[in-house]
Amino acid sequence: MVTVAGCSRVLRSGLRPWLLPAAWVTERRPPEAQSPGQIRPFHVASSALDISSFMPESRSFPGVRSYAELLDYSKENADSFWGTLAKERLAWDRPFQRVDDCDFSRGVNSWFVGGQLNVSVNCLDRHANQSPNKVALIWERDEPGTEVRITYRELLETTCRLANTLKRYGVQRGDRVAVYLPVSPLAIVTMLACARIGAVHMVVFAGFSAQALAGRIRDAQCKVVITCNQGVRGGRAIELKRTVDEALKECPTVKHVFVGQRTDKKVPMGVLDIPLEEEMDKEEPVCEPESMGSEEMLFLLYTSGSTGQPKGLVHTQAGYLLYASLTHKYVFNYEEGDIHGCVADIGWITGHSYVVYGPLANGGTTVLFESSPVYPDPGRYWEMVQRLKINQFYGAPTAIRQLLQHGDTWVSKYDRSSLKTLGTVGEPINYEAWKWYHDVVGEGRCAIVDTWWQTETGGICISPRPSEKGAKIVPTMAMRPFFGIELALMDEKGDVLEGNGVNGALCITKPWPGMARTIYGDHERFLTTYFKKYPGCYFTGDGGYRSKEGYYQITGRMDDVINISGHRLGTAEVENALDEHPDVPETAVIGIPHELKGEAAFAFIVMKDSETISKSAIIKELTSLVASNIAKYAVPDYIMIVKRLPKTRSGKIMRRVLKKIVTEETTDLGDLSTLEDKSVIAEIIATYQQYKKDSVSSQ
Numbered sequence: 001m002v003t004v005a006g007c008s009r010v011l012r013s014g015l016r017p018w019l020l021p022a023a024w025v026t027e028r029r030p031p032e033a034q035s036p037g038q039i040r041p042f043h044v045a046s047s048a049l050d051i052s053s054f055m056p057e058s059r060s061f062p063g064v065r066s067y068a069e070l071l072d073y074s075k076e077n078a079d080s081f082w083g084t085l086a087k088e089r090l091a092w093d094r095p096f097q098r099v100d101d102c103d104f105s106r107g108v109n110s111w112f113v114g115g116q117l118n119v120s121v122n123c124l125d126r127h128a129n130q131s132p133n134k135v136a137l138i139w140e141r142d143e144p145g146t147e148v149r150i151t152y153r154e155l156l157e158t159t160c161r162l163a164n165t166l167k168r169y170g171v172q173r174g175d176r177v178a179v180y181l182p183v184s185p186l187a188i189v190t191m192l193a194c195a196r197i198g199a200v201h202m203v204v205f206a207g208f209s210a211q212a213l214a215g216r217i218r219d220a221q222c223k224v225v226i227t228c229n230q231g232v233r234g235g236r237a238i239e240l241k242r243t244v245d246e247a248l249k250e251c252p253t254v255k256h257v258f259v260g261q262r263t264d265k266k267v268p269m270g271v272l273d274i275p276l277e278e279e280m281d282k283e284e285p286v287c288e289p290e291s292m293g294s295e296e297m298l299f300l301l302y303t304s305g306s307t308g309q310p311k312g313l314v315h316t317q318a319g320y321l322l323y324a325s326l327t328h329k330y331v332f333n334y335e336e337g338d339i340h341g342c343v344a345d346i347g348w349i350t351g352h353s354y355v356v357y358g359p360l361a362n363g364g365t366t367v368l369f370e371s372s373p374v375y376p377d378p379g380r381y382w383e384m385v386q387r388l389k390i391n392q393f394y395g396a397p398t399a400i401r402q403l404l405q406h407g408d409t410w411v412s413k414y415d416r417s418s419l420k421t422l423g424t425v426g427e428p429i430n431y432e433a434w435k436w437y438h439d440v441v442g443e444g445r446c447a448i449v450d451t452w453w454q455t456e457t458g459g460i461c462i463s464p465r466p467s468e469k470g471a472k473i474v475p476t477m478a479m480r481p482f483f484g485i486e487l488a489l490m491d492e493k494g495d496v497l498e499g500n501g502v503n504g505a506l507c508i509t510k511p512w513p514g515m516a517r518t519i520y521g522d523h524e525r526f527l528t529t530y531f532k533k534y535p536g537c538y539f540t541g542d543g544g545y546r547s548k549e550g551y552y553q554i555t556g557r558m559d560d561v562i563n564i565s566g567h568r569l570g571t572a573e574v575e576n577a578l579d580e581h582p583d584v585p586e587t588a589v590i591g592i593p594h595e596l597k598g599e600a601a602f603a604f605i606v607m608k609d610s611e612t613i614s615k616s617a618i619i620k621e622l623t624s625l626v627a628s629n630i631a632k633y634a635v636p637d638y639i640m641i642v643k644r645l646p647k648t649r650s651g652k653i654m655r656r657v658l659k660k661i662v663t664e665e666t667t668d669l670g671d672l673s674t675l676e677d678k679s680v681i682a683e684i685i686a687t688y689q690q691y692k693k694d695s696v697s698s699q
Contacts, residue, residue, distance in 0.1 A: 060084045067468040074483040093291040102511035107527045111319035111513045118289035120196040123360035128152040135365045142232045142371040157285035162193040164283035173198030178222040182231035183368045187346045198290035202300040205347025210246035211629045217251045228260035229267040234372035241267045294318035303455040304570040312520035323514025327459040328358030330466040332392040332421045341390035343369040349455040373399045378406035382414040394423035398565035400433045423449045426566020427598040434475040452478040458514030461485045479551040486510045506544035507537035562591030562599045577629035583608045590659045601636040640691045646680045
């Protein structure tokens, strides 16, 4: 029997194993997307096999003999395709009676109706029963060489202990549990414990401010918060408990706060606070799982919206798990025995689907990366690949661009022969970074999967893999829709664009199991945001280009959401934070291209007329406001003070004009017939030119 006793053992790094028995601890060892239509061809040897080999389930579909036929079958016979896979890949308590009940006009997307299962059983019990000593998690801690390996048996028993603890403190089926933790075994155990007892986890990125955390807790009406004393990243401690204490001043629904110990630092404990290790140690390592309906909530995850109010996307049980499992296996060509290394934070959907649920549903071994790509040096990723023998590596283009700037030496000094597949996620990748990733990191032999998907889609929807044997990969392009995903490009009138070599609004025309079901507490907003603009379709909010060969490339956001280092951020969120300053009556924020981050926020600030106001002081205060209200990554890279903003006669700010000015595309500003005062254009252009000169001289 595994217990949580003995957690006080201190490693050479000075950090506690944290909810892990000493036996689990491994001692230290030695140590921009291109313009559409201008894609440079780049052929890569395929790692895909024949159809029955790379997707054994294809044998269940009569007459299917190739990837192309299977892709067609998945679209034309959706009920048979998804129903067959659900029966074969998931463990059910009660079989479903109907494969789907979907209607985009009502925003209804129900799958495997009438079926019952438990997600934690699918991710843990069936693998622990078959291979109890197989490693489920490798926790790559902040300090290199102090990784922790956790088997399926150990993970199951610890999950049951936490599940029993939550039940003892009154957490019931359907209750929402806020999770404010770094990437760690405790975070995964918390998610799975919630799934085991039918509670709904709501993970919040541990870099968000107290105000952002509080807003999400209030909207979800969370009953419990699970956090720890501190987080650790890049050699620095992050005061998570302090942030939670500040947030809870505005969260009356919270009854208990469970506090784990990541470091040895003691933190003040209030009336709501419960020491997590002590309570888990009292519990048995067995917990009867709740049998959950396919369409009951599994988790809530908040993502930015153009209104400034984050959206709580609802994901349910069976459909999400099946889609995460399938995409993990076939996009990355995951095989039994592989080590899957997704370096995303569990606070984002990428962490949910490809650190936790996808790999564990497949009985795989998944890496939890706690640190930074440049700590203690720019070779951290590749040293980890060598030491852990990672086979699939999945990261963000921002990190790839950052590491590219440090040169090839930090990569070539480490053995990367274990790598089979390299992936990118969160934003389009530019050609230079793609080629460096392929040629240097992958040594020209690894398939690169440039994936497109969203919090709303639940899993990867467009990717170069899976594909036929010998199929090429085109740099910077997501390329091919996944099984069951049917794409369309729409023009401004809402008509479908036929043929190839066209640009339009990217839509998905048929439902799929991994899709979010609604926005928590606001289904009308869900309908308006995703289904009303193009009736009968899911509107992604992204623009797309279909090449002459029929491949897809993502051209960027079409709404007021920008993508900073893979993090989607509503410009209205930033504006709301800036507008809190008493001397700033008006703001406008746009996204502009950024060499490292992909996109960066550029803020235009109108100040009150006063000779006594210090502009530099206000900019410093505005920076602090955004960091405290949202997060540090949301702070605009550029803040420019202007006398006024370009507005229509009805008072709407013309942000497209501001973007044209900053990107210096002023020869064609588009239709200005509704602009109230055209002289503001020359005024802002002159201000911007002076802003550039001042920026250069200050460097």
